[in-house]
Amino acid sequence: MLKVSSVMIGTARPKALNDFYAKVFAKPAEWAEAGWSGWQVGDMYFMIGKHSEVKGKAKEPQRVIINFEIKDVKKEFKRIKDLGAKVIEEPYEMAGAWIGTFADPDGNYFQVMSPWEPPK
Secondary structure, three states: OOOOOEEEEEEOOHHHHHHHHHHHOOOOOOEEEOOEEEEEEOOEEEEEEEOOOOOOOOOOOOOOOEEEEOOOHHHHHHHHHHOOOEEEEEEEEEOOEEEEEEEOOOOOEEEEEOOOOOOO
16 A cells, blocks of 8 residues: 655755745754755655756646644644745635645645545
8 A cells, every 4th residue: 555655845945945844844854965854744754855847936836735734723824824824725614624725935835724534
């Protein structure tokens, strides 16, 4: 069975994204090597690094959205909003889960989302 072990975000501005996500995760990157840095988030790694083929902001930020699970979405949404993150969608309820959407400095979308069980 496959398991997601990491999410990698390529950027032309690794320092800006590193600084941003250090605030979101409320801690500095746990490792840095060869222009990449990363945090362990739950059972996976979240990594940021310079990529030669990435230029500018995300052209279709809705294509891939990263969800970070947390019980108190409204409280966490406010905390991240207060850090200066760009708000895409204030918290709303959908299919029994609360979701709030942001964009990082490169325009990539990410969400804070309450625990959710997909329908079977």
